[in-house]
Amino acid sequence: MADQAAERQNLGLLCFYPHRALESRLLAALVAAGYDDITTAQGRIAARIGPGGTRLTALAEQALVTKQTAGHLVDQLEKAGYVRRVPDPTDARARLVQMAGRGLEVVAVARRVEAEVEAEWTAHLGEEATAQLRAALERLREITDPYR
Amino acid sequence: MADQAAERQNLGLLCFYPHRALESRLLAALVAAGYDDITTAQGRIAARIGPGGTRLTALAEQALVTKQTAGHLVDQLEKAGYVRRVPDPTDARARLVQMAGRGLEVVAVARRVEAEVEAEWTAHLGEEATAQLRAALERLREITDPYR
DNA sequence: CCATTCCGTCAGAGAATCTGACCATCGTCA
DNA sequence: TGACGATGGTCAGATTCTCTGACGGAATGG
Numbered sequence: 551m552a553d554q555a556a557e558r559q560n561l562g563l564l565c566f567y568p569h570r571a572l573e574s575r576l577l578a579a580l581v582a583a584g585y586d587d588i589t590t591a592q593g594r595i596a597a598r599i600g601p602g603g604t605r606l607t608a609l610a611e612q613a614l615v616t617k618q619t620a621g622h623l624v625d626q627l628e629k630a631g632y633v634r635r636v637p638d639p640t641d642a643r644a645r646l647v648q649m650a651g652r653g654l655e656v657v658a659v660a661r662r663v664e665a666e667v668e669a670e671w672t673a674h675l676g677e678e679a680t681a682q683l684r685a686a687l688e689r690l691r692e693i694t695d696p697y698r
Numbered sequence: 699m700a701d702q703a704a705e706r707q708n709l710g711l712l713c714f715y716p717h718r719a720l721e722s723r724l725l726a727a728l729v730a731a732g733y734d735d736i737t738t739a740q741g742r743i744a745a746r747i748g749p750g751g752t753r754l755t756a757l758a759e760q761a762l763v764t765k766q767t768a769g770h771l772v773d774q775l776e777k778a779g780y781v782r783r784v785p786d787p788t789d790a791r792a793r794l795v796q797m798a799g800r801g802l803e804v805v806a807v808a809r810r811v812e813a814e815v816e817a818e819w820t821a822h823l824g825e826e827a828t829a830q831l832r833a834a835l836e837r838l839r840e841i842t843d844p845y846r
Numbered sequence: 847c848c849a850t851t852c853c854g855t856c857a858g859a860g861a862a863t864c865t866g867a868c869c870a871t872c873g874t875c876a
Numbered sequence: 877t878g879a880c881g882a883t884g885g886t887c888a889g890a891t892t893c894t895c896t897g898a899c900g901g902a903a904t905g906g
Contacts, residue, residue, distance in 0.1 A: 560812045561819060562720025564835035565713035570762050571842035572710025591893055614718050619894050643853040643902045664708045671709060674841050679834050686823055686831040687712035693822050694719035739862055755884060767863050791871045791884040
């Protein structure tokens with residue numbers, strides 16, 4: 551596992567930095583905008599709540615955590631007024647986690663930061679290389695996302 | 699932050715899956731090989747220990763955690779016989795974390811799995827696309843790794 | 847109609863992470 | 877040569893994150 555030195559790094563490890571960089575930028579921007587009570591793990595869940603709402607089990611799958619962890623994090627987001635839980639009209643067992651009140655404000659900040667970061671990265675890589683990167687990562691997801 | 703639906707996903711998020719996929723494969727392989735007491739976070743530190751040893755502060759920077767967290771994880775790895783701490787001959791304050799005993803065995807398993815995973819990904823993407831992905835991620839690291 | 851699966855919560859335990867403080871050492875500068 | 881700021885690492889405590897197992901209710905398929 552120790553191959554950090556001169557040897558070239560594996561692709562999975564190389565993916566670590568952009569992923570973390572975006573998360574850090576997002577959290578920093580949210581703190582700067584006054585939303586200083588969202589943690590990294592909560593953000594990772596909140597980032598996967600789609601328009602209309604998303605089920606807890608889906609959030610857990612996409613964030614690669616257990617239902618218990620996702621539930622706990624949604625509890626906290628709900629308590630802080632970012633999300634709400636509503637019944638899923640298509641399945642009485644299920645509930646949809648939706649962005650609420652403050653969460654909608656957060657979405658706007660997050661989208662702006664994501665756009666900024668992606669513009670920076672595109673400027674650094676070039677349009678073509680960025681398109682190729684995206685295509686490769688999307689194709690890679692076909693075999694790396696266990697829930698797709 | 700909630701843009702998971704039909705909208706295309708940002709690059710940072712797309713990087714999440716390969717990174718996690720590799721970590722999961724590594725841990726599963728280690729468990730299968732009998733090293734079932736290494737946690738994900740410990741693995742993330744151990745993966746950055748270079749030949750000759752690496753300082754705690756460097757491990758913390760690369761793994762994007764605090765010195766305290768890195769120290770705690772190294773404590774555990776040391777206690778389990780995977781690493782050892784030795785004085786850094788160039789700085790009396792510093793110590794080098796080196797792979798020890800069981801850790802060297804773990805390295806061999808890890809390298810094999812990393813090679814397997816990368817071969818699978820290359821087979822899925824194609825040689826050229828993989829080379830482009832690597833080049834793009836390495837260039838991206840120039841602006842996403844805060845400690846380089 | 848029944849067995850199986852799914853959905854989400856509950857309880858508890860352990861892992862991971864952080865801040866602030868502290869001490870020893872190093873490098874720089876006057 | 878000594879002072880000072882920075883660095884390296886540890887200590888203590890607190891909080892967050894994560895997991896397993898269990899459970900009850902709802903949905904699905906045979």
